[in-house]
Amino acid sequence: MTLPLWVLLAVLVAGMLLRAPIGFSMLAAGIAYLAVKGQDMGLAAEQVLNGLYNSYVLLAVPLFILAANVMNAGTISERIFDFCRILVGRLRGGLAQVDILVSVVFSGMSGSAIADAAGPGLVTIRQMLKKPEYSPGFAGAVVVASATIGPIIPPSIPMVIYALVSGASVGALFLGGVVPGLLMAVVLMIAVQIIATKRNMPRDAPVPLADYPQILWRGALPLSLPIVLLTGIYTGVFTPTEAAAVAALHALLLAGVVYRAFSWRTLYGVLLESTRSSAVITMIIAGAFMLNYAFTSEEVPQSLALWVDSKDLTQLQFLLLVNAVFLVLGCFLDVSVMLLVFVPMLLPAAKVLEIDLVHFGVVVVVNMMIGLVTPPFGMLLFVTNALTGIPIRDMIREGWLFLAMLVALMLMMVLFPQIVLWLPQTMGYGVQ
Amino acid sequence: MRSWLKRGADAVGVGLFVALFLTFIIQITARFGFNRPLPWTDELAVILYVWVIMWAAAFMVPAKEHVVFDLVYNAVDKGTRRGMLLLGSVLIGALAAYALPGSWDYVRFMAREGTPVLGLPFMWVFIPFVFLLLALVVRSAVHVVALLRHRSRELD
Numbered sequence: 001m002t003l004p005l006w007v008l009l010a011v012l013v014a015g016m017l018l019r020a021p022i023g024f025s026m027l028a029a030g031i032a033y034l035a036v037k038g039q040d041m042g043l044a045a046e047q048v049l050n051g052l053y054n055s056y057v058l059l060a061v062p063l064f065i066l067a068a069n070v071m072n073a074g075t076i077s078e079r080i081f082d083f084c085r086i087l088v089g090r091l092r093g094g095l096a097q098v099d100i101l102v103s104v105v106f107s108g109m110s111g112s113a114i115a116d117a118a119g120p121g122l123v124t125i126r127q128m129l130k131k132p133e134y135s136p137g138f139a140g141a142v143v144v145a146s147a148t149i150g151p152i153i154p155p156s157i158p159m160v161i162y163a164l165v166s167g168a169s170v171g172a173l174f175l176g177g178v179v180p181g182l183l184m185a186v187v188l189m190i191a192v193q194i195i196a197t198k199r200n201m202p203r204d205a206p207v208p209l210a211d212y213p214q215i216l217w218r219g220a221l222p223l224s225l226p227i228v229l230l231t232g233i234y235t236g237v238f239t240p241t242e243a244a245a246v247a248a249l250h251a252l253l254l255a256g257v258v259y260r261a262f263s264w265r266t267l268y269g270v271l272l273e274s275t276r277s278s279a280v281i282t283m284i285i286a287g288a289f290m291l292n293y294a295f296t297s298e299e300v301p302q303s304l305a306l307w308v309d310s311k312d313l314t315q316l317q318f319l320l321l322v323n324a325v326f327l328v329l330g331c332f333l334d335v336s337v338m339l340l341v342f343v344p345m346l347l348p349a350a351k352v353l354e355i356d357l358v359h360f361g362v363v364v365v366v367n368m369m370i371g372l373v374t375p376p377f378g379m380l381l382f383v384t385n386a387l388t389g390i391p392i393r394d395m396i397r398e399g400w401l402f403l404a405m406l407v408a409l410m411l412m413m414v415l416f417p418q419i420v421l422w423l424p425q426t427m428g429y430g431v432q
Numbered sequence: 433m434r435s436w437l438k439r440g441a442d443a444v445g446v447g448l449f450v451a452l453f454l455t456f457i458i459q460i461t462a463r464f465g466f467n468r469p470l471p472w473t474d475e476l477a478v479i480l481y482v483w484v485i486m487w488a489a490a491f492m493v494p495a496k497e498h499v500v501f502d503l504v505y506n507a508v509d510k511g512t513r514r515g516m517l518l519l520g521s522v523l524i525g526a527l528a529a530y531a532l533p534g535s536w537d538y539v540r541f542m543a544r545e546g547t548p549v550l551g552l553p554f555m556w557v558f559i560p561f562v563f564l565l566l567a568l569v570v571r572s573a574v575h576v577v578a579l580l581r582h583r584s585r586e587l588d
Contacts (some may be wrong), residue, residue, distance in 0.1 A: 011523065011527070014519075014523060015520060015523055015524065016500075016501040017501070017504050017516075018505075018516045018517070018519050018520035018523065019500045019501065019502050019504070019505040019516055019517065019520060020500070020520035020521070020523065020524050021495070021498030021499065021500055021524075022498070022499050022500060022501060023489075023498065023499070024498075024524050024528075024568065025523075025524070027527075027528075028523060028524050028527040028528065031527045031528070031530060031531045032527055034531075035527075035530060040534055040538075041530070041531045041532075041533065041534020041535055041537075041538075042534045042535060042537055042538030042541070043534075043538075044531045044534070044535055045531075045534070045535035045538040045539055045558065045561050045562075046538055048561060049482065049539075049557075049558045049561055052478075052481065052482050052485065053478055053482060053557065056474065056478060058481070059452075059456075059477055059478065059481050062449065062452065062481070062484065063453065063456065066449075066453065237464070238460065238464075241456075242456060242459070242460050245453065245456035245457060245460060246460065248453060249457060268446065271446045271449055271450065272442055272445075272446055272492075274449065275445045275446055275448075275449040275484060275488050275492065276488055276492055276493050276497060277497075278449075278484065278485065278488065279484070279485050279488030279489040279492065279493050280489075280493055280497060280498055280499060282485040282489075283485070283489045283498075284499060286485070332501075332503070333501075334499050334501075336499070376503055377501070377503060
């Protein structure tokens with residue numbers, strides 16, 4: 001390790017420990033690195049600005065954020081909730097099952113786990129808390145666990161970012177997430193079933209048949225969005241970035257024109273919120289451009305690749321090692337930091353071992369979604385706690401079975417790459 | 433005065449964001465509606481993107497909305513927290529100030545090169561980064577003063 005690299009790490013760690021914003025800490029660390037190395041400060045501007053200017057795919061991020069915020073403000077979440085209630089509401093622990101199904105549907109429109117918890121998640125928590133059989137901890141745990149499906153089933157903001165750092169195809173990554181996302185829903189539903197049976201939770205009264213047409217109609221329009229989006233992306237009619245714009249437009253038209261659930265004031269609030277959130281995420285990306293410049297000039301990823309090569313690790317050993325490390329890191333770090341700093345370091349090693357980058361990407365994103373629900377630093381726990389007041393401790397106590405199920409599924413994905421790769425390959429990805 | 437400035441900054445940011453969104457809508461409409469792809473929409477979208485992000489990060493995002501690592505912060509008493517925020521602000525502010533002249537030189541230097549389609553000098557694409565560094569310096573300084581006078585809102 002060289003002195004400039006030490007200084008970079010020192011500033012980075014100091015900034016983070018002192019609770020300075022992570023994006024700015026990364027930027028400052030990069031500046032300190034250039035300073036100690038005696039390089040031109042223009043490089044800081046150049047790295048950040050050219051990084052952003054040349055990352056066209058990143059434009060999808062603000063647009064997906066806008067789409068999710070519009071859907072949450074425009075009663076679209078409620079409509080999906082009613083729709084899913086018809087399907088699985090009669091099972092034991094019905095509302096928990098409904099929540100998982102809602103997450104699956106919402107995942108097909110939004111690419112963010114946080115948006116899932118804050119939107120449809122909040123809707124179902126409120127319904128569950130009205131009934132005595134759902135403890136607040138259980139309600140919170142279900143919502144938090146099911147929100148992790150959001151970025152696995154396409155569209156997906158983390159996968160867009162992974163595509164940026166790895167050069168893997170966004171379309172193939174999106175396709176690769178479909179089967180794992182659905183399996184996540186299945187294992188979570190099994191977990192709910194186990195818990196509900198054990199606690200002998202009562203069944204809900206059925207929704208009157210007379211209400212069906214109205215509920216189905218109300219749900220039909222929002223449900224058309226995932227179909228439009230996915231068909232559009234996979235037939236190549238539009239790029240993932242354009243799909244994000246279409247999703248936002250679709251949501252705006254539904255909420256504003258069709259449902260009239262929007263006032264101009266609400267719309268302004270949604271736009272303001274979307275602008276700010278986009279900046280928060282992108283500042284971390286900008287900071288990562290600086291760090292990655294430093295790491296690349298110090299040949300950190302190459303050294304890691306050489307080290308992995310010298311250890312004669314098999315693909316499987318490497319993947320297991322990476323996932324174990326990421327599960328631990330995920331307890332303490334934000335997803336964007338892991339995706340933008342640690343993943344680029346590992347990519348050369350993954351390439352040396354000829355690991356499929358789509359398989360690697362999907363597994364890593366699933367791993368990070370698990371990181372969103374593991375304490376002490378679990379963003380989904382924080383968001384749900386902030387919105388509902390349910391103590392994080394209670395969610396963790398009720399949530400261990402969900403967590404175990406998700407980790408087990410991730411392990412299966414590592415052991416059987418076909419879970420991820422089957423669909424993209426069937427659709428023509430990587431076929432020689 | 434301050435809230436008036438804040439509202440103005442917010443309105444500019446939202447305006448840029450809306451412009452970015454509309455650019456995409458125009459692009460898609462031109463391509464699918466009229467089968468006539470426009471050459472300038474991709475470029476304009478990226479330029480607006482750089483502006484939205486830098487502008488919002490500089491003038492719109494409140495300190496408490498940023499992603500932070502607060503495990504240590506939450507575990508210590510108020511006096512230590514004050515010291516931490518103070519050191520953190522000095523660290524970020526000082527390094528941003530240090531990078532300011534060189535970054536400004538780079539941005540000014542880029543005036544001689546135009547974007548491929550619109551021919552807009554890159555200086556005008558990149559200048560919001562200078563705003564961001566300036567804002568970081570000023571905001572850090574203001575925060576340091578507030579902390580020293582025991583008037584930081586973030587601490588409560």
